[in-house]
Amino acid sequence: xxxxxxxxxxxxxxxxxxxxxxxxxxxxxxxxxxxxxxxxxxxxxxxxxxxxxxxxxxxxxxxxxxxxxxxxxxxxxxxxxxxxxxxxxxxxxxxxxxxxxxxxxxxxxxxxxxxxxxxxxxxxxxxxxxxxxxxxxxxxxxxxxxxxxxxxxxxxxxxxxxxxxxxxxxxxxxxxxxxxxxxxxxxxxxxxxxxx
Amino acid sequence: xxxxxxxxxxxxxxxxxxxxxxxxxxxxxxxxxxxxxxxxxxxxxxxxxxxxxxxxxxxxxxxxxxxxxxxxxxxxxxxxxxxxxxxxxxxxxxxxxxxxxxxxxxxxxxxxxxxxxxxxxxxxxxxxxxxxxxxxxxxxxxxxxxxxxxxxxxxxxxxxxxxxxxxxxxxxxxxxxxxxxxxxx
Numbered sequence: 001x002x003x004x005x006x007x008x009x010x011x012x013x014x015x016x017x018x019x020x021x022x023x024x025x026x027x028x029x030x031x032x033x034x035x036x037x038x039x040x041x042x043x044x045x046x047x048x049x050x051x052x053x054x055x056x057x058x059x060x061x062x063x064x065x066x067x068x069x070x071x072x073x074x075x076x077x078x079x080x081x082x083x084x085x086x087x088x089x090x091x092x093x094x095x096x097x098x099x100x101x102x103x104x105x106x107x108x109x110x111x112x113x114x115x116x117x118x119x120x121x122x123x124x125x126x127x128x129x130x131x132x133x134x135x136x137x138x139x140x141x142x143x144x145x146x147x148x149x150x151x152x153x154x155x156x157x158x159x160x161x162x163x164x165x166x167x168x169x170x171x172x173x174x175x176x177x178x179x180x181x182x183x184x185x186x187x188x189x190x191x192x193x194x195x196x
Numbered sequence: 197x198x199x200x201x202x203x204x205x206x207x208x209x210x211x212x213x214x215x216x217x218x219x220x221x222x223x224x225x226x227x228x229x230x231x232x233x234x235x236x237x238x239x240x241x242x243x244x245x246x247x248x249x250x251x252x253x254x255x256x257x258x259x260x261x262x263x264x265x266x267x268x269x270x271x272x273x274x275x276x277x278x279x280x281x282x283x284x285x286x287x288x289x290x291x292x293x294x295x296x297x298x299x300x301x302x303x304x305x306x307x308x309x310x311x312x313x314x315x316x317x318x319x320x321x322x323x324x325x326x327x328x329x330x331x332x333x334x335x336x337x338x339x340x341x342x343x344x345x346x347x348x349x350x351x352x353x354x355x356x357x358x359x360x361x362x363x364x365x366x367x368x369x370x371x372x373x374x375x376x377x378x379x380x381x
Contacts (some may be wrong), residue, residue: 008379011337014310019294021270025263032262033253041354050258058265132235157234189226192233 013070016061024064027073028057034159035081040152042085042147044139072134074115078159079169082151089147141191145184152177153184255293276326277319279365287325288364297332300359304351306339306381331370339381349373 009030015023032053039049060077067076140149151172155161156177165180167174203231243294244252254262259300294312301309317327334356338348360366 008337008377011310011377011379013306015298016337018298018309018311019270019273019291020298021263021267024266028259028262028266032259033241036253037241039283047307050254053254054258054262057262058269061266062269134240135234138237158238185230189230192229193226 009073010071012049013064013067013073016066017064017070024061027077031074031077032057035078038078038154039081039085039158040084041139041142041158042144042150043088048088049085051079052084056084075161075165075169078155079162083167084176086147086151089150093147098187104115138188142184143190149180149184149187150178156181157185208215232242261278271306274326275324276314277321277328279367281364281365285321287321290326291334292328293364296359296363297334299352301334301336301352304355306341306346307348307352308379310335310376315367329360329366329369331332331372331373332360333372335374335376338375340378341381345375349375 009027012023012027014019020032034040035053037055039052040046043052043188050115056077060080063080079166098140106152142153152166155166155169163174163177165176170177219343229374241252252255270291271289274294276291278288280285280286293314297312298309301307301312312332314326314329314333315331317330319325319327334352338345352373356371357369360369
């Protein structure tokens with residue numbers, strides 16, 4: 001199948017816009033892990049992150065004809081997913097004046113939020129615990145940052161986007177993005193001191 | 197530089213405002229730990245994802261749900277009128293039409309179909325269908341090499357016209373080929 005052998009993302013997007021489902025499935029396979037990482041770091045909840053990525057990818061298929069520049073697919077689908085994740089955070093904050101149950105997050109074991117021990121981890125408990133601990137620690141700390149700061153920080157530090165790309169995606173100036181990321185980073189550094 | 201035994205007007209010791217060597221070391225250490233953590237998390241996620249570890253990506257169920265939803269949406273697309281047969285008028289899904297054209301383009305060696313657009317005659321049926329296709333514009337990528345691109349375009353055009361005639365009895369059709377990209381074979 002031609003789509004499966006295509007490496008060039010722009011060609012895949014054009015074929016998907018033409019209605020080639022197989023080409024879109026390649027795009028899904030290619031981006032789902034990255035989008036899940038962003039959503040998980042923003043939400044710190046596996047189920048919510050899965051829902052967000054699912055909705056974002058299905059929505060991107062339905063709106064794909066609106067994407068004028070196929071090579072912009074990566075940032076475009078990231079924008080859809082990150083906005084959806086931010087909306088989930090805002091809705092949760094509105095539902096509860098207590099917001100995220102910080103204590104519950106901090107009490108959660110390192111294996112729980114990422115779906116528990118995997119078959120690969122069974123033979124390597126030390127590595128699995130270390131990986132879980134690092135990811136969990138970072139995701140947990142992030143919950144204490146304001147949601148706009150958190151999203152900018154995740155897009156920058158986790159997804160590797162530039163300030164300019166984030167500014168375009170979030171709809172604010174580059175200096176605002178820089179400020180948000182700096183504040184999030186400062187909070188993370190402060191919280192890291194508490195670990196000792 | 198920290199002034200020895202310095203207090204400001206508010207009685208705050210200068211060490212609270214100005215970083216001394218030990219503070220700077222502490223800050224440097226904290227920054228290094230921060231950078232190490234970020235790097236470590238990246239490495240771990242990348243490794244786990246490359247190994248197909250289910251804990252750092254969508255579950256198989258979630259992936260399957262996405263693909264099912266896309267295929268269901270695909271099946272519910274618009275319909276296009278075709279030349280009537282002896283059994284009467286009929287329509288074809290736009291996606292089926294696109295698939296026929298895409299397969300025809302892909303059948304030419306070294307050519308990859310990208311995106312195709314259609315012009316239609318005014319529909320004779322309801323407003324929810326599109327009329328008979330009158331013009332097809334195929335955007336394609338051709339293998340970079342020594343083949344003459346005009347020949348490649350002609351070959352693609354011939355393949356598309358033949359497929360449309362064979363599968364849909366579309367005969368009065370203009371087909372434009374636009375070589376938009378070159379790729380390594």
